[in-house]
Amino acid sequence: MSENKRLNLTLHIWRQKNAADPGRLATYRVQGVSVHMSFLEMLDVLNEQLTAQGEEPVAFDHDCREGICGMCSLTVNGIPHGPQRGTTVCQLHMRHFADGQEITIEPWRAKAFPVVRDLVVDRSAFDRIIQAGGFVSVNTGGSPDGNALPVPKKDAEAAMDAAACIGCGACVAACKNASAMLFVAAKISHLAKLPQGQPERRERALAMVAAMDQEGFGFCSNQYECEAVCPKEISVRTIAVMNRDTLRAGLGGA
Amino acid sequence: MSVKLDAKIPSGPLEKKWEKRRFEMKLVNPANKRKYTVIVVGTGLAGSSAAASLAELGYRVKCFCFQDSPRRAHSIAAQGGINAAKNYQNDGDSVFRLFYDTVKGGDFRAREANVYRLAELSVNIIDQCVAQGVPFAREYGGYLANRSFGGAQVSRTFYARGQTGQQLLLGAYQALSRQIGLGAVQMHPRTEMLDLVVVGGQARGIVTRHLVTGKIECHVSDAVVLATGGYGNVFYLSTNAKGCNVSATYRAYKRGAAFANPCYTQIHPTCIPISGDYQSKLTLMSESLRNDGRVWVSKKKGDTRPPDQISEEERDYYLERKYPSFGNLAPRDISSRAAKEACDDGRGVGPGGRGVYLDFADAIRRLGENVIRERYGNLFDMYERITGENPYKVPMRIYPAVHYTMGGLWVDYDLMSTIPGLFVLGEANFSDHGANRLGASALMQGLADGYFIIPYTIGDYLAGTKLPKADAGHAEFKKVHSEVEERIRRLLSVKGKRSVDSFHRELGHLLWEHCGMTRSEKGLAKALELIPELREAFWKDVSVLGGGDEFNTALEKAGRVADFLEFAELLCTDARLRKESCGGHFREEHQTADGEAERDDASFCHVSAWEYAGEGKAPILNKEPLVFENVHLAQRSYK
Numbered sequence: 001m002s003e004n005k006r007l008n009l010t011l012h013i014w015r016q017k018n019a020a021d022p023g024r025l026a027t028y029r030v031q032g033v034s035v036h037m038s039f040l041e042m043l044d045v046l047n048e049q050l051t052a053q054g055e056e057p058v059a060f061d062h063d064c065r066e067g068i069c070g071m072c073s074l075t076v077n078g079i080p081h082g083p084q085r086g087t088t089v090c091q092l093h094m095r096h097f098a099d100g101q102e103i104t105i106e107p108w109r110a111k112a113f114p115v116v117r118d119l120v121v122d123r124s125a126f127d128r129i130i131q132a133g134g135f136v137s138v139n140t141g142g143s144p145d146g147n148a149l150p151v152p153k154k155d156a157e158a159a160m161d162a163a164a165c166i167g168c169g170a171c172v173a174a175c176k177n178a179s180a181m182l183f184v185a186a187k188i189s190h191l192a193k194l195p196q197g198q199p200e201r202r203e204r205a206l207a208m209v210a211a212m213d214q215e216g217f218g219f220c221s222n223q224y225e226c227e228a229v230c231p232k233e234i235s236v237r238t239i240a241v242m243n244r245d246t247l248r249a250g251l252g253g254a
Numbered sequence: 255m256s257v258k259l260d261a262k263i264p265s266g267p268l269e270k271k272w273e274k275r276r277f278e279m280k281l282v283n284p285a286n287k288r289k290y291t292v293i294v295v296g297t298g299l300a301g302s303s304a305a306a307s308l309a310e311l312g313y314r315v316k317c318f319c320f321q322d323s324p325r326r327a328h329s330i331a332a333q334g335g336i337n338a339a340k341n342y343q344n345d346g347d348s349v350f351r352l353f354y355d356t357v358k359g360g361d362f363r364a365r366e367a368n369v370y371r372l373a374e375l376s377v378n379i380i381d382q383c384v385a386q387g388v389p390f391a392r393e394y395g396g397y398l399a400n401r402s403f404g405g406a407q408v409s410r411t412f413y414a415r416g417q418t419g420q421q422l423l424l425g426a427y428q429a430l431s432r433q434i435g436l437g438a439v440q441m442h443p444r445t446e447m448l449d450l451v452v453v454g455g456q457a458r459g460i461v462t463r464h465l466v467t468g469k470i471e472c473h474v475s476d477a478v479v480l481a482t483g484g485y486g487n488v489f490y491l492s493t494n495a496k497g498c499n500v501s502a503t504y505r506a507y508k509r510g511a512a513f514a515n516p517c518y519t520q521i522h523p524t525c526i527p528i529s530g531d532y533q534s535k536l537t538l539m540s541e542s543l544r545n546d547g548r549v550w551v552s553k554k555k556g557d558t559r560p561p562d563q564i565s566e567e568e569r570d571y572y573l574e575r576k577y578p579s580f581g582n583l584a585p586r587d588i589s590s591r592a593a594k595e596a597c598d599d600g601r602g603v604g605p606g607g608r609g610v611y612l613d614f615a616d617a618i619r620r621l622g623e624n625v626i627r628e629r630y631g632n633l634f635d636m637y638e639r640i641t642g643e644n645p646y647k648v649p650m651r652i653y654p655a656v657h658y659t660m661g662g663l664w665v666d667y668d669l670m671s672t673i674p675g676l677f678v679l680g681e682a683n684f685s686d687h688g689a690n691r692l693g694a695s696a697l698m699q700g701l702a703d704g705y706f707i708i709p710y711t712i713g714d715y716l717a718g719t720k721l722p723k724a725d726a727g728h729a730e731f732k733k734v735h736s737e738v739e740e741r742i743r744r745l746l747s748v749k750g751k752r753s754v755d756s757f758h759r760e761l762g763h764l765l766w767e768h769c770g771m772t773r774s775e776k777g778l779a780k781a782l783e784l785i786p787e788l789r790e791a792f793w794k795d796v797s798v799l800g801g802g803d804e805f806n807t808a809l810e811k812a813g814r815v816a817d818f819l820e821f822a823e824l825l826c827t828d829a830r831l832r833k834e835s836c837g838g839h840f841r842e843e844h845q846t847a848d849g850e851a852e853r854d855d856a857s858f859c860h861v862s863a864w865e866y867a868g869e870g871k872a873p874i875l876n877k878e879p880l881v882f883e884n885v886h887l888a889q890r891s892y893k
């Protein structure tokens with residue numbers, strides 16, 4: 001482990017009491033931040049400091065703190081999840097920052113993700129998209145043996161690549177149109193790569209895309225900012241799969 | 255003694271018990287199912303699978319979780335895999351072997367009948383998940399792949415890279431989402447259960463707080479299912495997600511549900527060591543790594559040389575040395591204690607000497623870096639992100655950390671607690687893992703409970719029980735509602751100086767010190783002296799800013815920590831009374847000459863089920879004797 005350097009930082013953090021409050025950036029200083037801390041641990045230190053001063057702590061979503069639950073959702077200096085590629089902000093460590101640095105921390109910005117408080121947003125639109133069709137319609141019980149239907153390894157791997165999505169919404173936050181294409185495409189591709197996903201393939205794509213439009217997400221203009229910030233590095237190639245499926249479904253062809 | 259512990263284990267041979275029980279059960283007519291409302295608290299593997307399956311059958315389901323989406327339940331973080339007795343590898347596995355391994359792994363402190371059923375159902379789980387589109391790892395021929403986990407000599411663990419929990423949970427979440435979309439499940443995310451409502455001796459609903467608006471609400475039902483996960487966070491530092499808590503189960507305990515074996519906690523041997531006092535959680539490095547990694551420390555005390563300068567002869571591969579037949583795959587409790595022993599002996603590595611090496615050099619030489627990357631790439635990346643060190647080049651440093659809790663609410667064979675109508679699934683119950691859980695069996699248990707057990711047993715309860723009409727206007731609902739409000743008001747009105755986290759950290763430290771990897775009469779007595787003091791300090795000096803009718807993270811945490819501060823005492827009381835060593839519960843006074851756990855079957859072959867006796871009163875101990883008819887009670891040996 002490298003030596004334990006300490007950083008002094010200036011933070012500009014979005015504070016907003018509730019959905020109705022217009023919100024503003026507030027500036028705080030934190031001192032003696034260890035480079036081995038995670039970004040969220042640095043915010044814990046700030047919150048301890050605020051509590052001691054009688055100021056309400058900054059609200060931010062987090063749970064697993066190991067990059068898998070998709071709860072954490074901070075835009076750090078304009079980049080969703082911050083500067084390290086393929087990394088959620090809970091896994092970002094302070095060794096990537098410099099002493100004296102100024103850091104701006106904001107919530108995801110998108111019409112479909114209204115701010116709840118401070119850095120916390122409402123992402124229930126994602127759940128509603130899955131509810132519209134992001135599943136295989138199979139009830140519990142009566143499934144055939146797991147090995148009854150072999151799945152070529154490369155298909156299983158490709159399905160897994162897409163299924164790795166953690167539903168954090170960084171893709172939406174990074175897109176200037178606040179498009180949810182990558183999120184939707186990831187689920188469509190995951191199920192489209194597997195034999196179990198075939199029977200409902202077309203209906204699924206149409207239903208999910210319709211739900212996405214209804215939630216107020218924007219269109220995709222092929223800038224690929226989504227792929228650049230995706231902590232699971234989901235490929236924009238999934239969007240091609242989705243487009244093909246919706247197009248075919250729309251045409252009623254095979 | 256007022257609660258009666260009737261496990262309701264069906265008679266007859268082990269292999270026929272579940273079938274017999276299912277046949278005896280009363281059924282609810284399909285048209286009548288929609289007349290029943292079932293509350294499911296929790297959307298992890300256990301809760302999601304239960305809520306989806308019950309809704310598919312036609313019950314009206316109300317489902318709750320505290321995260322912003324059901325998909326984010328802590329199950330999402332499980333890495334390594336899920337066991338099933340498929341015997342696809344033709345390596346000698348069978349339902350009986352999985353049963354036997356689990357009972358033995360649990361150090362003969364689990365119920366035979368429950369464990370056998372779990373092993374039986376394990377095969378259906380894999381089929382169900384495959385049908386949902388879970389992208390399990392495959393061999394080149396397209397068939398399902400397996401890996402090995404600790405405590406087993408067969409390869410029966412199914413996995414999806416290092417994200418098995420995520421993929422299984424997404425499968426269950428998608429099934430649940432389908433039912434939400436169909437209107438069969440009413441989903442309440444960001445809603446925390448703060449109490450259970452018992453009317454006329456039956457569980458009839460819950461009181462919740464909406465975490466965004468702060469609104470306190472009553473929800474009425476015909477049965478309540480708790481699938482709220484484990485209480486590992488009582489130790490503050492653990493591999494659990496930050497929100498994991500004991501509140502739902504502890505509140506149920508205070509309403510009359512017996513709490514079983516709270517002292518059975520699992521310390522996982524392979525986690526990234528603590529780097530500083532700001533540490534907020536510990537990160538697991540999956541047990542699957544021990545398939546290819548070798549654990550070692552220097553033979554010399556205080557050896558500060560970098561690992562590459564310590565020659566092969568100077569290294570102590572202590573697991574391979576002490577447990578030659580299981581080697582690096584010795585079970586968790588044993589591997590954890592062995593690591594502690596090495597560090598206590600002054601041979602630990604890294605800052606503070608609390609760490610041991612997990613070395614992949616041999617595997618990389620043998621298989622190539624690519625194979626290792628394919629197997630564990632995401633874990634290696636995670637390690638590097640956290641520590642800044644490259645584990646392909648230098649051995650990982652690992653140390654044990656609190657990981658799982660085998661204890662939980664007592665349930666009978668039908669997964670019903672001592673309160674009629676209150677069912678408990680997944681990590682929240684105590685049922686299957688005895689004193690130590692084997693790797694890859696929690697996912698199996700959560701899904702067995704939710705997909706394949708509760709859909710049957712809840713029907714039997716509903717069909718055979720008279721349920722008087724109840725609504726939120728009932729006196730009992732009103733009473734619990736106002737008690738919940740009063741408690742929130744109390745938390746907000748302390749207006750002290752110390753943050754909630756500072757109390758939680760102190761509690762965790764105290765428990766780790768006195769009731770962690772090893773326990774002793776002296777340490778436990780000390781803990782039982784310190785916990786009430788800390789609790790008192792909390793209620794005098796905690797600072798919870800903001801109000802109750804808004805999004806208030808400090809208030810959420812304060813409620814959970816207040817419960818941990820009470821529950822910790824129950825945990826230590828249980829640990830103190832269990833004067834034997836078994837599984838994860840290691841009493842220093844009870845060890846064999848070579849330092850292994852020494853069980854005392856004559857005095858402790860029972861489940862300890864604690865009953866709440868009222869504020870300020872000592873809890874009452876009830877015992878359920880454990881009877882072993884199919885396995886021979888033996889000293890666990892992995893040598």
Ligand SMILES: Cc1cc2nc3c(=O)[nH]c(=O)nc-3n(C[C@H](O)[C@H](O)[C@H](O)COP(=O)(O)OP(=O)(O)OC[C@H]3O[C@@H](n4cnc5c(N)ncnc54)[C@H](O)[C@@H]3O)c2cc1C
Nearest residue numbers: 296297298299300320329334335447483680681694696697
């Ligand atoms: C890092 C890690 C890796 C693991 N890896 C493996 C593995 O490879 N294999 C394996 O078998 N096991 C593994 N485990 C263990 C396993 O993941 C858990 O035991 C299991 O997932 C628990 O599932 P559950 O459904 O019981 O609870 P959880 O998944 O913890 O879900 C609890 C649910 O209850 C809700 N909840 C809790 N309290 C309340 C409340 N008061 N009000 C409302 N909702 C509430 C939460 O919102 C959540 O939805 C691992 C555990 C960890 C920590």
Ligand code: FES
Nearest residue numbers: 065068070072090
């Ligand atoms: S907190 Fe779970 S992904 Fe960041």
